[in-house]
Amino acid sequence: MDAIDQRIISCLVSDARSSYAEIGKSVGLSAPAVKRRVDKLLDTGVLRGFTAVVDPEALGWGTEAFVEVHCRGNITPGEIRSRLDPLPEVVAAYTVSGAADAIVHLRASDIHHLETVLERLRAVDIIDRTISTVVLSTLLDRPPAPEH
Amino acid sequence: MDAIDQRIISCLVSDARSSYAEIGKSVGLSAPAVKRRVDKLLDTGVLRGFTAVVDPEALGWGTEAFVEVHCRGNITPGEIRSRLDPLPEVVAAYTVSGAADAIVHLRASDIHHLETVLERLRAVDIIDRTISTVVLSTLLDRPPAPEH
DNA sequence: AATGAAAGCCCCTTGAA
């Protein structure tokens, strides 16, 4: 992982479909050299893959919320994960410091759908109570910069 | 946006670098037909682009936090956005319902760096106070499914 | 309007150095 790798990653973060030749031009390497570096970054797990960025509204996921989840008793992170995984509306979940056991990021088609999801979430037997915060607007949403 | 478009999007979400020919094989279309649909999805904004998924640890962004931001007086979302934008550690920010004005998603290299970022955040003059929640582990992190 | 077929060009990929 040197400076050139970081610049290659930057190129791929801003456009994952750019060609090795293009990337090479911008970092001063030949296309095969870039490909070999990218392959190595994928092998070592620095690069996890490539994905399309989709407009959630266009797919009918217009409503978003963050939910603090409080569980009963002593629950392992793995247990929480396995209970949240079956809910497709859960796009992210974290264990956190503080009073809550987890923060869950939800996406639903609308407020009514969100209500349904929250009911299903509260019906999970390890979950004691939830505190929801509905997202009104997204101010920023961007990948972390490669350099500090 | 029909069922074939959704399947094309699914393919690109799971691997943004797959070829049009490959996608075509999986959705039953020729490569040029797939390309034309992808171009249209990009034009209409359903697809916003393609990006690499990077391991944050590997880039030195090992520590994560969510911060409730409370502002002074009446502040517009645009105002909040413009104040958060210069901070590279802010990876996402939302205006929300409830008492807080915004939720900010932060990434830092470690706890010390996180502390520095929180200080810089609290130094923003429109910000009154902040409540931070440090992420202990990521349970789930996935793109929203194309179908409900 | 959307698709498939074909052609030319460019790119990817591998081997050699």
Place this chain on the structure above:
DNA sequence: TTCAAGGGGCTTTCATT
């Protein structure tokens, strides 16, 4: 790491439905 070559993908044009 680069260069070189073969194979394959991309992109445009054209004709069809």
